[in-house]
Each structure stands twice: as C-alpha cells, then as structure tokens.
Amino acid sequence: MSTAASSLLRPRDGDALRSELRRTASHAQVPVVFAGEVKSGHLHLSEFLGTRTNGLAGVVVPPRAGLGGRALDEARPVTVADYGSASSITHHFDRPVLGEGLRSILAVPVVVGGAARAVLYGAVRERIQFGDRAVNAFVHAATRLASEITVRDEVDRRVAMLGYLTSDTKEPIATTEVREVHAELRALAQDVDDAELQQHLRALSDRLASALVGKSPSDTEVTLSTRETDVLSYVALGCSNAEIARRLAVGPETVKSYLRSTMNKLDVHSRHEAVTVARKLGLLP
Structure with missing residues (x-):
C-alpha cells in the first residue's frame, strides 16, 4: 500500500x-x-x-x-x-x-x-x-x-505489508495472511486505551473481511459482539480455546461462553460451521 x-x-x-x-x-x-x-x-x-x-x-x-x-x-x-x-x-x-x-x-x-x-x-x-x-x-x-505509537506503527507495518493488491504484480494478497492480520488487528484493539484508535482498528479488520468476502457485516441481520468476533477470528485460524484465551487475556471458560453465543446466533452446531457461515455473511475474512 x-x-x-x-x-x-x-x-x-x-x-x-x-x-x-x-x-x-x-x-x-x-x-x-x-x-x-x-x-x-x-x-x-x-x-x-x-x-x-x-x-x-x-x-x-x-x-x-x-x-x-x-x-x-x-x-x-x-x-x-x-x-x-x-x-x-x-x-x-x-x-x-x-x-x-x-x-x-x-x-x-x-x-x-x-x-x-x-x-x-x-x-x-x-x-x-x-x-x-x-x-x-x-x-x-x-x-x-x-x-x-508503537501499536499504530505495527498497524501501519501490517497494512503496508498486505496492501489489497501488491504494487508490482497486481495479484490478490494471500487469504491466510489476511485472516491472520484480521485477528491481530482485533487483538491489538483490545490492548489500547484510546477509544478512537480501538474503533479504527476494528474498522480496519472489518474492511479486510469485506475486501476478501465481497460483502460487509452490515449486509446481514446477524450481529456479533466485539468479543464474539475476536474469539471467532482466532477459531478461524485453528487456535484452541486455551490459545485464544491467552491471546485475548481472558479465561478458557469465557472463550467457550463467547463461542456458544456465537454459534447460537449463527444457528450452527460446531466451530467449523460457525467460521464457514460467518465468512459467507461477511463477518470474517
């Protein structure tokens, strides 16, 4: 970029x-x-x-x-x-x-x-x-x-590394990399005190999801909370509940609770289904 x-x-x-x-x-x-x-x-x-x-x-x-x-x-x-x-x-x-x-x-x-x-x-x-x-x-x-400023620099570095298209080849960026950066942006958002910066980081993560999936979270009637999206973004990377808890600085039972709530909203019965449906709805990249 x-x-x-x-x-x-x-x-x-x-x-x-x-x-x-x-x-x-x-x-x-x-x-x-x-x-x-x-x-x-x-x-x-x-x-x-x-x-x-x-x-x-x-x-x-x-x-x-x-x-x-x-x-x-x-x-x-x-x-x-x-x-x-x-x-x-x-x-x-x-x-x-x-x-x-x-x-x-x-x-x-x-x-x-x-x-x-x-x-x-x-x-x-x-x-x-x-x-x-x-x-x-x-x-x-x-x-x-x-x-x-350190957080902002890291966001700039990640966004510059990604771009939505590479400047030389004009080819789409790697899907896996987008998903990893999406999760990291959401994790960074919870670590800063500035409410405006938190909102900005989460908006960037939503843009990544929209760019990859081709639709916006606003296009669906399903609304996930900030924490539910944070948890699901790491589930999408294959993280265990314990790993998600460590990355988000919450307890494993809290992760389970958010995941159960998310599956109820998406009307699914497994982690894999939750990720698949969330991507179809534009809630995840």
Missing part, C-alpha cells in the same frame, strides 16, 4: 498527543504544558495549554538545541530550574520562551524504538524544582504515548 494510503488509515498522532497533554496537565498540576511531534529529526511545537502568547507556536527545534533539543538528542527527561540562566542547554529559543515568562521547564521525550517521536513539556513562571508528582505524571504520559 502506498504511503499516502497508509497515512489515511492511521489516526493522527497529534490527536493522541493533544489528549495526553490535557490529561497530564490535570495530573501534574503544572500551569503551562506544551508538546510537539518529531518530524524528519526535528521537533515541531504544536500543542499548548496555559500559554499567554503565540511565541512558541510553530517553533522547530533541531536536536541538541535548547531544552527540547537536548531531550530529543538524549532520549531522556531533562529539566532546568531557571531557563534564562541555565548553562546545561543552548539558548536558541530564549526570545519565545522568556517572552512567555517561563523559568522552570521539564522536557520529557516520547521514545519509540530508541528514538524520540514527540516531546512533552511542563513549565512554570517561577524558579522551582519539579517534584516527583509532576515528573512522574509526564513520564507516565510519555510511556502511554510511546505504547500508543
């Missing part, structure tokens, strides 16, 4: 960044928070809460420049108690930072695969030492975002 198509499938990381920034501002009880994504090796400041001017909007921070550039380069949290007089950083951005009246600043990178993908900032307009509560809030936020 082309980069353009993949970018359309991926929810905007900036939305997740903005949401996490609001959450962190509340937990850390820091008056000014801002953040930006890393693009082409440079940090682009784009999200702000509590600022009084527009001086920092659109600032691009290269590695090693200023506090954020140092956090970006070292891939670890960095803090200064008095930005204007700090000797541990360069002063490329004194005008917008001091123009905002900021003195004590904390910068925490969101590290994925050893590289910073975003940086979160907390700041106050007086000279202080950041306490454990504030630092921990930002570190936890960065960890959550790193996990979220």
Whole structure:
C-alpha cells in the first residue's frame, strides 16, 4: 500500500498527543504544558495549554538545541530550574520562551524504538524544582504515548505489508495472511486505551473481511459482539480455546461462553460451521 494510503488509515498522532497533554496537565498540576511531534529529526511545537502568547507556536527545534533539543538528542527527561540562566542547554529559543515568562521547564521525550517521536513539556513562571508528582505524571504520559505509537506503527507495518493488491504484480494478497492480520488487528484493539484508535482498528479488520468476502457485516441481520468476533477470528485460524484465551487475556471458560453465543446466533452446531457461515455473511475474512 502506498504511503499516502497508509497515512489515511492511521489516526493522527497529534490527536493522541493533544489528549495526553490535557490529561497530564490535570495530573501534574503544572500551569503551562506544551508538546510537539518529531518530524524528519526535528521537533515541531504544536500543542499548548496555559500559554499567554503565540511565541512558541510553530517553533522547530533541531536536536541538541535548547531544552527540547537536548531531550530529543538524549532520549531522556531533562529539566532546568531557571531557563534564562541555565548553562546545561543552548539558548536558541530564549526570545519565545522568556517572552512567555517561563523559568522552570521539564522536557520529557516520547521514545519509540530508541528514538524520540514527540516531546512533552511542563513549565512554570517561577524558579522551582519539579517534584516527583509532576515528573512522574509526564513520564507516565510519555510511556502511554510511546505504547500508543508503537501499536499504530505495527498497524501501519501490517497494512503496508498486505496492501489489497501488491504494487508490482497486481495479484490478490494471500487469504491466510489476511485472516491472520484480521485477528491481530482485533487483538491489538483490545490492548489500547484510546477509544478512537480501538474503533479504527476494528474498522480496519472489518474492511479486510469485506475486501476478501465481497460483502460487509452490515449486509446481514446477524450481529456479533466485539468479543464474539475476536474469539471467532482466532477459531478461524485453528487456535484452541486455551490459545485464544491467552491471546485475548481472558479465561478458557469465557472463550467457550463467547463461542456458544456465537454459534447460537449463527444457528450452527460446531466451530467449523460457525467460521464457514460467518465468512459467507461477511463477518470474517
């Protein structure tokens, strides 16, 4: 799949960044928070809460420049108690930072695969030492975002690997691979906290089913719950109840319960029949 198509499938990381920034501002009880994504090796400041001017909007921070550039380069949290007089950083951005009246600043990178993908900032307009509560809030936020971006990267990798048609041969992708990715997308959906991303992952799995079968789940009156579809997608791969329970982090009896419910809805009497009918109805690829 082309980069353009993949970018359309991926929810905007900036939305997740903005949401996490609001959450962190509340937990850390820091008056000014801002953040930006890393693009082409440079940090682009784009999200702000509590600022009084527009001086920092659109600032691009290269590695090693200023506090954020140092956090970006070292891939670890960095803090200064008095930005204007700090000797541990360069002063490329004194005008917008001091123009905002900021003195004590904390910068925490969101590290994925050893590289910073975003940086979160907390700041106050007086000279202080950041306490454990504030630092921990930002570190936890960065960890959550790193996990979220890791999931999104994996989805992009899987979708790019699949495509609906290969770019060179224009031949259909392998049916088995589609079914495996369908199950993995549904498993990934349950592992993320972002409701929007969960919905997006499940919508992608539905698209895979529709593309392979030629009909949409909306074309049938049978409606399977999210969990019933999750379980059946692994049954379709030949997984045992114990294996499905492990992959979905539920008990084996729970798997049996979902499977019984699914068979009742599909009016079948075996796992194999359930998969066969679900595929005919466009509920599975």
